[in-house]
Structure formats: structure tokens, C-alpha cells
Amino acid sequence: MxxxxxxxxxxxxxxxxxxxxxxxxxxxxxxxxxxxxxxxxxxxxIINPVVLKKFTTFWKAQEQIDFLKGTLNEIESYTGKNYFINSPIHRIFHDGNEQNLWLKKSDNEELSGFLDKKFDHLEVVKNDFNTGKVNQSARLQVxxxxxxxxxxxxxxxxxxxxxxxxxxxxxxxxxxxxxxxxxxxxxxxxxxxxxxxxxxxAVIPNKGHHIKVKLSEEIPKDMTIKKKHFLFPTDNGLHFYGGTYDREQLHHHIDESAVTQLVNGLSEIYPYDFEVEEVNFGFRPTVxxxxxxxxxxxxxxxxxxxxxxxxxxxxxxxxxxxxxxxxxxxxxxxxxxxxxxxxxx
Missing domain, CATH: 3.50.50.60 (FAD/NAD(P)-binding domain)
Structure with a gap:
């Protein structure tokens, strides 16, 4: 034994x-x-302290961000690597109302450390109303x-x-x-x-798809871009775009409707040619x-x-x-x- x-x-x-x-x-x-x-x-x-639909935060967001950074430092002591990628989220605004809401929320004590008041305009992607940066957001090198x-x-x-x-x-x-x-x-x-x-x-399956794409025109490498979904570069020269949320189509194969949704979402912000190289999905346990x-x-x-x-x-x-x-x-x-x-x- x-x-x-x-x-x-x-x-x-x-x-x-x-x-x-x-x-x-x-x-x-x-x-x-x-x-x-x-x-x-x-x-x-994605490591993100802000709910990007409503520009709100969530329970213990700052404590969780701080604890994660400390934990990744501890893990580095035995793997020799730190997997924290400093790639802040830039949220593309849909219109001027979203800009105003972002600025209003940035004065909130809970959100002031996360919502940057300075807006940015990005090259390559469509962002007619600029973007807002989420401070302290990042990615894990999965x-x-x-x-x-x-x-x-x-x-x-x-x-x-x-x-x-x-x-x-x-x-x-x-x-x-x-x-x-x-x-x-x-x-x-x-x-x-x-x-x-x-x-x-009481866990509920939530199916999420993402695609990995080859872009014809490079986007900035030091950020994660978000409108409907997240877009960022991966290690192998491709770009990640996703993911979807689906509580209905729970079979264990790719949903073409989800792939179409992702291709259309990327096309909205990326006006150049791209090729879908890979499709993945998983089931998040949600409550x-x-x-x-x-x-x-x-x-x-x-x-x-x-x-x-x-x-x-x-x-x-x-x-x-x-x-x-x-x-x-x-x-x-x-x-x-x-x-x-x-x-x-």
C-alpha cells in the first residue's frame, strides 16, 4: 500500500x-x-478584473489579481518560468455612450484601479471610437x-x-x-x-469555441484586443480569437454556427484577409x-x-x-x- x-x-x-x-x-x-x-x-x-459588457468588477477582484501574481512567482521557483504575460486588454468602444460610461465608472472606487481614463486609438483594427485599457489585466501563458x-x-x-x-x-x-x-x-x-x-x-455546462487564425496584417503584440471576443497573438505565429458562450448546443463536436459567429466577429474589427487554421472548444463549469x-x-x-x-x-x-x-x-x-x-x- x-x-x-x-x-x-x-x-x-x-x-x-x-x-x-x-x-x-x-x-x-x-x-x-x-x-x-x-x-x-x-x-x-485571460486575467481580467473587469466585466467588459457593463464595465463592472466582481467579488475580491483585486485580492485575486494580487494573489495570482504571488502564486506565479512561487511556481516559478520550481518550474524556472513565470507564465504571467503583461498584455493589457484594450476594449474597443461601440459608440460614444460607452466612452462616457467608462469614464463615469472609472471614478468609482472599486473600478478606479482598473479603468484607464486615457483612451487609445489602435492601428490595423477598426476602432472608430477608440479603446479603453484595463489596467492590471494580463494573460497566462496557458x-x-x-x-x-x-x-x-x-x-x-x-x-x-x-x-x-x-x-x-x-x-x-x-x-x-x-x-x-x-x-x-x-x-x-x-x-x-x-x-x-x-x-x-449545481454546475451548468457552458460550451465555448475559439479559433486560431493567420492574419495577413499584424496587430500590436503587447496587448489583448476585445470587442465581442478576445484577439491576441499566440506563440506559434497564429492569433487566438474567442471565445463563445453557449448553454444550448452541448454535443461534443464543433458547432459551425459558433465558428461563423467568430469569423463574423473578427471581420467586424479586422478589415484584412485572415485564414482559420484551428478550431477548439471546451465546456466551462459555470454556476x-x-x-x-x-x-x-x-x-x-x-x-x-x-x-x-x-x-x-x-x-x-x-x-x-x-x-x-x-x-x-x-x-x-x-x-x-x-x-x-x-x-x-
Whole structure:
């Protein structure tokens, strides 16, 4: 029998940021990865403290940004790289009313640190009413983050590349195959619907597509451009454009209507030729109140769930991984806004 403090099931932002908490605190663990690309692994990696439809912010935005920067510095100590890309979002205004609303909101105490009062006019893309810069916004270098962390875990023999088999789990004794552990953390995204212990949690699938395109005229490389969707350069000479949000078409193949929506959206702001080289999609686990779902199983007290990160997977996964760790190890109660108990009536 192999003894370990934790088993983590899932290889997206929730799983890897929680793994970092364990590394940081010298806890033993193994992480189960199916090897299929999760929604996290095909995500845009946008780090954004502002809701760009309404120019509002969200719960603990500044704390989450600060905590992420510190965490990425800690991860750099063992991967040798920092995955924070200083590429601020430039939001293209639809009209003068949006400009005025942006300026009005920028005086709000919650938003003054995020909404830049100075407008910019960009070359190459259409922005007749200029753009507003979101201060403290950035991107995560997604492929490097996942690739390097998986390499690190594999070298330390902490990565198990196989699908977790629920039937082999004895929940009462916290044994799985030849592992004996103290705690099991399920961080499976929409895969949780197959999990007999947490299949009833209130996550809703939200399907997102993005395209990778070859542009005929280069756009500025030091920024992320946003109107309907996000546009930015990737490492291989292509540009990312996306992503869509769809709660209806939930089959596991590409929706041509979503691709058309993206091509039309890009054409609105980019008046030159481009070629679609790649189409990807994933299923975000979203929650009605836009808060993660974190908690302990009602019957099996060594089983936990960490899910519902939604479109802000990087910020939510990073920040609330510490809340879950402190809940388990230090008996610090979960905030009622993220606790799975909030759905119990």
C-alpha cells in the first residue's frame, strides 16, 4: 500500500493550483490526469478584473489579481518560468455612450484601479471610437503553464496518467487501488457529472469555441484586443480569437454556427484577409451565482469538491485553492459565498 496525504482528481486550473498549495506546504499527493485536454487547457488564459459588457468588477477582484501574481512567482521557483504575460486588454468602444460610461465608472472606487481614463486609438483594427485599457489585466501563458507543471509532476512521480475509476474507491477508508490517503479532492470540471459522490452539484455546462487564425496584417503584440471576443497573438505565429458562450448546443463536436459567429466577429474589427487554421472548444463549469462550489461530502468526510470556476478559472482556481487548503488543514470555515452548503435548503 502506498500512503499519501492527498489524491487530486482533475488536471485543470483547480487541480493544478491546489497541487501548488500542497507543494508549498510540503504535503504528499498524486494527481490523476486523463490526458485529454480540459477546458482549462484550451482556454484563452485571460486575467481580467473587469466585466467588459457593463464595465463592472466582481467579488475580491483585486485580492485575486494580487494573489495570482504571488502564486506565479512561487511556481516559478520550481518550474524556472513565470507564465504571467503583461498584455493589457484594450476594449474597443461601440459608440460614444460607452466612452462616457467608462469614464463615469472609472471614478468609482472599486473600478478606479482598473479603468484607464486615457483612451487609445489602435492601428490595423477598426476602432472608430477608440479603446479603453484595463489596467492590471494580463494573460497566462496557458500551454507553458500546463506543460511545465505536468513535466514537473511527472519527474517527481506525482502524476498518474489514467482515468480515475470511482468503482475502485473505498470512500469509507479513503483507499483507492493501492493508495491509502487522508483526503481526495475532485477537481473535474464538467466531468463531475460522472462522479457518483458529487454528480448533483449545481454546475451548468457552458460550451465555448475559439479559433486560431493567420492574419495577413499584424496587430500590436503587447496587448489583448476585445470587442465581442478576445484577439491576441499566440506563440506559434497564429492569433487566438474567442471565445463563445453557449448553454444550448452541448454535443461534443464543433458547432459551425459558433465558428461563423467568430469569423463574423473578427471581420467586424479586422478589415484584412485572415485564414482559420484551428478550431477548439471546451465546456466551462459555470454556476448561477457565478461563485465556485467548494465543500466536503456530507457522508464521506475525506472527499471534497472544487468546481464551478466558470470563465474566470485562473483567478478563481488560484485564489480559492488556498481557501480549500485552509478549510481542510486548519479548520478555517469556507466563506458562505463559495461553500457548497449554500445550495442546501
Amino acid at each position: 502506498k500512503y499519501t496525504d492527498y489524491i487530486i482528481v482533475g488536471d485543470g486550473y483547480a487541480g493544478l493550483f491546489f497541487a501548488h498549495q500542497l507543494i508549498k506546504n510540503n504535503k504528499s499527493f498524486v494527481l490523476f490526469s486523463e490526458g485529454r485536454k480540459s477546458a482549462s487547457q484550451v482556454s484563452a488564459g 500551454s507553458g503553464f500546463f506543460g511545465d507543471l505536468f513535466d514537473f509532476l511527472e519527474k517527481k512521480e506525482l502524476l498518474i496518467k489514467e482515468k480515475f475509476d470511482y468503482e475502485k474507491l473505498n470512500a469509507s477508508s479513503a483507499t483507492y487501488k493501492d493508495f491509502q490517503c487522508k483526503h481526495i479532492i475532485f477537481c473535474e470540471g464538467m466531468g463531475v457529472k460522472e462522479n457518483p459522490f458529487f454528480s448533483d452539484i 448561477k451565482d457565478r461563485r465556485p462550489i467548494i465543500g466536503r461530502h456530507a457522508l464521506y468526510k475525506n472527499l471534497y469538491v472544487f468546481n464551478g470556476l466558470g470563465a474566470r478559472g485562473i483567478l478563481n482556481g488560484c485564489y480559492f485553492s488556498k481557501s480549500l487548503y485552509q478549510f481542510i488543514e486548519e479548520n478555517i470555515p469556507l466563506h458562505e459565498e463559495i461553500s457548497s452548503d449554500r445550495f442546501n435548503s
